[in-house]
Amino acid sequence: DVLMTQTPVSLPVSLGGQVSISCRSSQSLVHSDGNTYLHWYLQKPGQSPQLLIYRVSNRFSGVPDRFSGSGSGTDFTLKISRVEPEDLGVYYCLQSTHFPWTFGGGTKLELK
Amino acid sequence: QVQLKESGPGLVQPSQTLSLTCTVSGFSLTSYDVHWVRQPPGKGLEWMGGIWGDGSTAYNSALKSRLSISRDTSKSQVFLKMNSLQTEDTAIYFCTRSGSSWGQGVMVTVSS
Numbered sequence: 001d002v003l004m005t006q007t008p009v010s011l012p013v014s015l016g017g018q019v020s021i022s023c024r025s026s027q028s029l030v031h032s033d034g035n036t037y038l039h040w041y042l043q044k045p046g047q048s049p050q051l052l053i054y055r056v057s058n059r060f061s062g063v064p065d066r067f068s069g070s071g072s073g074t075d076f077t078l079k080i081s082r083v084e085p086e087d088l089g090v091y092y093c094l095q096s097t098h099f100p101w102t103f104g105g106g107t108k109l110e111l112k
Numbered sequence: 113q114v115q116l117k118e119s120g121p122g123l124v125q126p127s128q129t130l131s132l133t134c135t136v137s138g139f140s141l142t143s144y145d146v147h148w149v150r151q152p153p154g155k156g157l158e159w160m161g162g163i164w165g166d167g168s169t170a171y172n173s174a175l176k177s178r179l180s181i182s183r184d185t186s187k188s189q190v191f192l193k194m195n196s197l198q199t200e201d202t203a204i205y206f207c208t209r210s211g212s213s214w215g216q217g218v219m220v221t222v223s224s
Contacts, residue, residue, distance in 0.1 A: 001173070039211060041157075048206055048214035049149075049157065060212065092157055094211065100172040101147075101159040 002026050002095055006104035012112040013083050021107045023076045023093035030073065030097070037096040040069055040078045043106075044089040052091075053078065083109075114138040116146070116207050116215035123221050124197050130220060134190040134207030141165070141183050145210050146190045148181065150203040151217075158203075163190060197222045 003026040013019050029036045038056050041049040051060045053069035056076060066081045080087055088111065093104040120132035134146060147162035161171035163181045171179050180193045190207060204217040 048217055051212045054212070096211065099170050103157040103159065106156050
């Protein structure tokens with residue numbers, strides 16, 4: 001199985017600040033079709049995960065441009081600028097290039 | 113408007129079989145894949161398996177021997193059946209369309 005390693009586990013932030021979350025995979029996430037199926041989610045307390053970024057860098061419908069994704073191969077980053085209160089929660093990366101699909105362990109974004 | 117809703121028993125006895133239903137609306141099961149993802153209390157997300165528009169299925173190898181996913185396209189329903197349940201199967205079970213739209217989840221507790 002592809003191991004997805006997210007860092008940091010906990011990320012204190014001040015409102016209005018900028019943060020980055022790293023997600024590294026144990027093998028390349030480039031699919032044979034040429035796409036890279038690495039996605040980012042936010043799960044707020046008591047809620048279902050919500051898709052933020054799909055295929056590395058594409059913002060999902062309604063996601064503000066404060067969120068951006070980048071990376072390639074095995075190394076990926078989610079950046080959040082001008083953090084707002086509704087951005088707090090746990091962030092997960094997901095790879096769907098290889099079966100079984102695997103999630104990172106999560107990064108909790110919380111107020112300093 | 114895409115909607116998914118999970119339903120099933122909240123309590124299952126150890127060694128018994130779990131049966132869950134995901135009822136969808138706003139899209140056709142013959143055009144989109146639907147997956148099951150679970151989350152033990154206070155822990156991360158685990159992809160269990162999915163069923164694609166053509167009816168093909170894929171499962172997490174860790175669960176494959178116990179898990180079955182099927183559907184009834186006429187009723188817009190996707191089913192999960194997992195046998196030999198143990199306490200570690202206690203979790204919130206989500207269904208999701210392609211990872212982009214999610215149900216609210218259903219809590220399943222395995223206990224005698």
